[in-house]
Amino acid sequence: MSTTDEVLGGAPGPRKPVRTAAMLADLGPLAQLRAGRLPRRLVQLTLGLLLYGVSLGLMLRSGLGVAPWDVLHSGLIRYVPLTLGQAVIVMSFVVLLLWWPLRERPGVGTIANAFLVGLAADLTLWLLDPAEDVWLRVVLVVAGVVLNGVATGMYIGSQLGRGPRDGLMTGLSRHTGRSLRLVRTCLEVTVVAIGWLLGGAVGAGTVLYALAIGPLAQHFLPWFVVPLEVPEGPAAEPAAS
Numbered sequence: 001m002s003t004t005d006e007v008l009g010g011a012p013g014p015r016k017p018v019r020t021a022a023m024l025a026d027l028g029p030l031a032q033l034r035a036g037r038l039p040r041r042l043v044q045l046t047l048g049l050l051l052y053g054v055s056l057g058l059m060l061r062s063g064l065g066v067a068p069w070d071v072l073h074s075g076l077i078r079y080v081p082l083t084l085g086q087a088v089i090v091m092s093f094v095v096l097l098l099w100w101p102l103r104e105r106p107g108v109g110t111i112a113n114a115f116l117v118g119l120a121a122d123l124t125l126w127l128l129d130p131a132e133d134v135w136l137r138v139v140l141v142v143a144g145v146v147l148n149g150v151a152t153g154m155y156i157g158s159q160l161g162r163g164p165r166d167g168l169m170t171g172l173s174r175h176t177g178r179s180l181r182l183v184r185t186c187l188e189v190t191v192v193a194i195g196w197l198l199g200g201a202v203g204a205g206t207v208l209y210a211l212a213i214g215p216l217a218q219h220f221l222p223w224f225v226v227p228l229e230v231p232e233g234p235a236a237e238p239a240a241s
Helices: 029-034 038-062 068-076 083-095 109-125 134-157 164-176 181-197 204-224
Strands: 017-019 023-025 228-232 236-237
Touching: 017 134, 029 109, 038 068, 038 083, 038 109, 038 134, 068 083, 068 204, 083 109, 083 164, 109 164, 134 204, 164 181, 228 236
Parallel strands: none
Antiparallel strands: 017 228, 023 236
16 A cells, blocks of 8 residues: 555645555545546446346346346336336335435445446346257356356446445444344345245346355455545455455
Protein backbone atom coordinates (compact mmCIF):
# COMPACT_ATOMS: atom_id res chain seq x y z
CA MET A 1 0.00 0.00 0.00
CA SER A 2 1.14 3.54 -0.74
CA THR A 3 0.12 6.58 1.27
CA THR A 4 -0.58 9.97 -0.31
CA ASP A 5 -1.94 13.29 0.95
CA GLU A 6 -4.84 13.42 -1.53
CA VAL A 7 -8.33 14.36 -0.34
CA LEU A 8 -11.27 12.31 -1.54
CA GLY A 9 -13.61 14.45 -3.58
CA GLY A 10 -11.04 17.15 -4.33
CA ALA A 11 -12.69 19.84 -2.18
CA PRO A 12 -10.38 22.41 -0.52
CA GLY A 13 -9.76 21.96 3.17
CA PRO A 14 -7.54 20.01 5.54
CA ARG A 15 -5.75 17.18 3.82
CA LYS A 16 -6.26 13.66 5.08
CA PRO A 17 -3.94 10.71 4.52
CA VAL A 18 -5.30 8.08 2.18
CA ARG A 19 -4.03 4.73 1.02
CA THR A 20 -4.24 2.79 -2.20
CA ALA A 21 -5.72 -0.54 -1.14
CA ALA A 22 -6.25 -3.63 -3.29
CA MET A 23 -8.89 -4.75 -0.81
CA LEU A 24 -12.65 -4.71 -0.46
CA ALA A 25 -13.23 -1.45 1.39
CA ASP A 26 -16.21 -0.84 3.68
CA LEU A 27 -17.34 2.51 2.26
CA GLY A 28 -20.62 4.39 2.21
CA PRO A 29 -22.34 5.33 -1.07
CA LEU A 30 -20.68 8.74 -1.50
CA ALA A 31 -17.25 7.44 -0.50
CA GLN A 32 -17.61 4.66 -3.09
CA LEU A 33 -18.08 7.26 -5.81
CA ARG A 34 -15.19 9.40 -4.60
CA ALA A 35 -12.67 6.59 -4.23
CA GLY A 36 -11.17 6.94 -7.71
CA ARG A 37 -11.13 5.02 -11.02
CA LEU A 38 -14.88 5.60 -11.37
CA PRO A 39 -15.19 5.18 -15.18
CA ARG A 40 -13.38 1.82 -15.10
CA ARG A 41 -15.41 0.68 -12.09
CA LEU A 42 -18.74 1.65 -13.68
CA VAL A 43 -17.89 -0.24 -16.87
CA GLN A 44 -16.79 -3.28 -14.87
CA LEU A 45 -19.91 -3.14 -12.71
CA THR A 46 -22.21 -2.94 -15.73
CA LEU A 47 -20.47 -5.73 -17.60
CA GLY A 48 -20.38 -7.93 -14.50
CA LEU A 49 -24.11 -7.52 -13.85
CA LEU A 50 -25.02 -8.16 -17.49
CA LEU A 51 -22.90 -11.33 -17.51
CA TYR A 52 -24.53 -12.38 -14.25
CA GLY A 53 -27.93 -12.15 -15.91
CA VAL A 54 -26.65 -14.09 -18.93
CA SER A 55 -25.41 -16.85 -16.60
CA LEU A 56 -28.88 -17.19 -15.07
CA GLY A 57 -30.41 -17.52 -18.52
CA LEU A 58 -27.89 -20.19 -19.53
CA MET A 59 -28.64 -22.26 -16.46
CA LEU A 60 -32.40 -22.04 -16.95
CA ARG A 61 -32.14 -23.01 -20.64
CA SER A 62 -30.06 -26.05 -19.65
CA GLY A 63 -33.10 -27.54 -17.93
CA LEU A 64 -30.81 -28.97 -15.26
CA GLY A 65 -31.58 -26.56 -12.43
CA VAL A 66 -30.77 -22.99 -11.49
CA ALA A 67 -29.10 -21.04 -8.69
CA PRO A 68 -30.90 -21.12 -5.31
CA TRP A 69 -32.57 -17.70 -5.52
CA ASP A 70 -33.64 -18.47 -9.09
CA VAL A 71 -35.41 -21.60 -7.89
CA LEU A 72 -37.65 -19.15 -6.03
CA HIS A 73 -37.93 -16.82 -9.04
CA SER A 74 -38.75 -19.66 -11.44
CA GLY A 75 -41.38 -20.92 -9.00
CA LEU A 76 -42.99 -17.51 -8.62
CA ILE A 77 -43.47 -16.98 -12.36
CA ARG A 78 -45.67 -20.08 -12.47
CA TYR A 79 -48.28 -18.14 -10.48
CA VAL A 80 -47.80 -14.49 -11.43
CA PRO A 81 -47.66 -12.88 -14.91
CA LEU A 82 -43.94 -12.09 -14.83
CA THR A 83 -40.91 -13.20 -16.80
CA LEU A 84 -37.92 -14.63 -14.93
CA GLY A 85 -36.05 -11.34 -15.27
CA GLN A 86 -39.02 -9.35 -14.02
CA ALA A 87 -39.30 -11.67 -11.02
CA VAL A 88 -35.59 -11.08 -10.30
CA ILE A 89 -36.18 -7.31 -10.36
CA VAL A 90 -39.31 -7.43 -8.19
CA MET A 91 -37.70 -9.72 -5.61
CA SER A 92 -34.60 -7.48 -5.56
CA PHE A 93 -36.71 -4.57 -4.33
CA VAL A 94 -38.59 -6.78 -1.87
CA VAL A 95 -35.23 -7.83 -0.41
CA LEU A 96 -34.07 -4.19 -0.32
CA LEU A 97 -37.00 -3.39 1.98
CA LEU A 98 -35.40 -5.78 4.48
CA TRP A 99 -32.21 -3.69 4.43
CA TRP A 100 -33.86 -0.84 6.32
CA PRO A 101 -34.10 -2.54 9.75
CA LEU A 102 -30.65 -4.07 9.16
CA ARG A 103 -29.16 -0.60 8.41
CA GLU A 104 -27.35 -1.77 5.31
CA ARG A 105 -25.98 0.96 3.04
CA PRO A 106 -26.87 0.64 -0.66
CA GLY A 107 -24.65 1.92 -3.43
CA VAL A 108 -24.88 2.55 -7.15
CA GLY A 109 -24.18 -1.13 -7.71
CA THR A 110 -27.08 -2.12 -5.47
CA ILE A 111 -29.67 -0.36 -7.61
CA ALA A 112 -27.95 -1.33 -10.87
CA ASN A 113 -27.95 -4.95 -9.70
CA ALA A 114 -31.70 -4.86 -9.14
CA PHE A 115 -32.36 -3.89 -12.77
CA LEU A 116 -29.53 -5.09 -15.01
CA VAL A 117 -29.40 -8.73 -13.90
CA GLY A 118 -33.10 -9.25 -14.63
CA LEU A 119 -32.97 -7.46 -17.98
CA ALA A 120 -29.94 -9.48 -19.13
CA ALA A 121 -31.57 -12.74 -18.01
CA ASP A 122 -34.70 -12.02 -20.03
CA LEU A 123 -32.67 -11.07 -23.11
CA THR A 124 -30.70 -14.33 -22.86
CA LEU A 125 -33.90 -16.36 -22.55
CA TRP A 126 -35.33 -14.57 -25.59
CA LEU A 127 -32.24 -15.35 -27.68
CA LEU A 128 -31.78 -18.98 -26.58
CA ASP A 129 -34.18 -21.88 -26.96
CA PRO A 130 -34.24 -24.63 -24.34
CA ALA A 131 -31.50 -27.19 -24.95
CA GLU A 132 -32.59 -30.68 -25.99
CA ASP A 133 -29.35 -32.64 -26.42
CA VAL A 134 -27.89 -33.88 -23.15
CA TRP A 135 -24.36 -32.71 -24.00
CA LEU A 136 -25.62 -29.20 -24.77
CA ARG A 137 -27.58 -29.06 -21.54
CA VAL A 138 -24.45 -30.00 -19.59
CA VAL A 139 -22.39 -27.37 -21.46
CA LEU A 140 -24.97 -24.68 -20.72
CA VAL A 141 -25.23 -25.42 -17.00
CA VAL A 142 -21.45 -25.62 -16.51
CA ALA A 143 -20.90 -22.46 -18.58
CA GLY A 144 -23.61 -20.71 -16.56
CA VAL A 145 -22.03 -21.60 -13.21
CA VAL A 146 -18.50 -20.60 -14.29
CA LEU A 147 -19.74 -17.37 -15.89
CA ASN A 148 -21.64 -16.59 -12.70
CA GLY A 149 -18.40 -16.90 -10.73
CA VAL A 150 -16.62 -14.54 -13.12
CA ALA A 151 -19.50 -12.06 -13.05
CA THR A 152 -19.63 -12.15 -9.24
CA GLY A 153 -15.93 -11.27 -9.08
CA MET A 154 -16.45 -8.42 -11.55
CA TYR A 155 -19.38 -6.68 -9.91
CA ILE A 156 -18.13 -7.11 -6.33
CA GLY A 157 -14.62 -6.09 -7.40
CA SER A 158 -15.92 -2.79 -8.79
CA GLN A 159 -16.61 -1.79 -5.15
CA LEU A 160 -19.80 0.12 -5.92
CA GLY A 161 -22.13 -1.57 -3.46
CA ARG A 162 -23.43 -5.03 -2.62
CA GLY A 163 -26.27 -6.66 -4.48
CA PRO A 164 -29.63 -6.80 -2.67
CA ARG A 165 -29.28 -10.46 -1.68
CA ASP A 166 -25.63 -10.06 -0.65
CA GLY A 167 -26.57 -7.14 1.58
CA LEU A 168 -29.33 -9.16 3.23
CA MET A 169 -26.78 -11.87 3.99
CA THR A 170 -24.16 -9.51 5.45
CA GLY A 171 -26.77 -7.55 7.41
CA LEU A 172 -28.24 -10.67 9.01
CA SER A 173 -24.74 -11.93 9.80
CA ARG A 174 -23.83 -8.68 11.53
CA HIS A 175 -27.05 -8.47 13.55
CA THR A 176 -27.20 -12.13 14.59
CA GLY A 177 -23.48 -12.65 15.15
CA ARG A 178 -23.59 -15.77 13.00
CA SER A 179 -21.04 -16.52 10.29
CA LEU A 180 -21.61 -15.44 6.70
CA ARG A 181 -21.40 -19.09 5.64
CA LEU A 182 -24.16 -20.13 8.06
CA VAL A 183 -26.41 -17.19 7.17
CA ARG A 184 -25.95 -17.76 3.44
CA THR A 185 -26.68 -21.46 3.81
CA CYS A 186 -29.85 -20.80 5.81
CA LEU A 187 -31.08 -18.19 3.31
CA GLU A 188 -30.41 -20.39 0.29
CA VAL A 189 -31.96 -23.49 1.84
CA THR A 190 -35.04 -21.41 2.66
CA VAL A 191 -35.47 -19.92 -0.84
CA VAL A 192 -34.82 -23.31 -2.50
CA ALA A 193 -37.44 -24.95 -0.29
CA ILE A 194 -40.02 -22.25 -1.05
CA GLY A 195 -39.16 -22.29 -4.75
CA TRP A 196 -39.38 -26.09 -4.88
CA LEU A 197 -42.83 -26.01 -3.27
CA LEU A 198 -43.87 -23.50 -5.95
CA GLY A 199 -42.55 -25.78 -8.70
CA GLY A 200 -39.25 -23.98 -9.32
CA ALA A 201 -36.41 -25.40 -11.41
CA VAL A 202 -34.46 -27.51 -8.92
CA GLY A 203 -31.93 -29.95 -10.37
CA ALA A 204 -28.33 -31.07 -10.61
CA GLY A 205 -27.36 -27.53 -11.66
CA THR A 206 -28.65 -26.22 -8.32
CA VAL A 207 -26.35 -28.59 -6.46
CA LEU A 208 -23.42 -27.79 -8.79
CA TYR A 209 -23.95 -24.07 -8.20
CA ALA A 210 -24.13 -24.47 -4.43
CA LEU A 211 -20.87 -26.43 -4.36
CA ALA A 212 -18.92 -24.42 -6.93
CA ILE A 213 -19.92 -20.76 -6.62
CA GLY A 214 -17.96 -20.09 -3.42
CA PRO A 215 -14.61 -21.39 -4.72
CA LEU A 216 -15.21 -19.80 -8.15
CA ALA A 217 -16.03 -16.37 -6.71
CA GLN A 218 -13.02 -16.52 -4.38
CA HIS A 219 -10.80 -17.48 -7.33
CA PHE A 220 -11.99 -14.75 -9.68
CA LEU A 221 -12.51 -11.88 -7.22
CA PRO A 222 -8.80 -10.97 -6.88
CA TRP A 223 -8.61 -10.66 -10.69
CA PHE A 224 -11.16 -7.86 -10.67
CA VAL A 225 -10.81 -5.94 -7.38
CA VAL A 226 -10.12 -2.31 -8.34
CA PRO A 227 -7.66 -0.68 -5.88
CA LEU A 228 -9.23 2.41 -4.32
CA GLU A 229 -7.93 5.53 -2.64
CA VAL A 230 -9.50 5.18 0.80
CA PRO A 231 -8.94 7.23 3.98
CA GLU A 232 -6.73 5.67 6.62
CA GLY A 233 -8.87 3.89 9.16
CA PRO A 234 -12.04 2.40 7.55
CA ALA A 235 -12.37 -1.32 7.90
CA ALA A 236 -11.50 -3.35 4.87
CA GLU A 237 -11.23 -7.00 4.07
CA PRO A 238 -8.77 -8.79 1.83
CA ALA A 239 -9.96 -9.72 -1.65
CA ALA A 240 -8.95 -13.32 -1.00
CA SER A 241 -7.72 -15.32 1.92
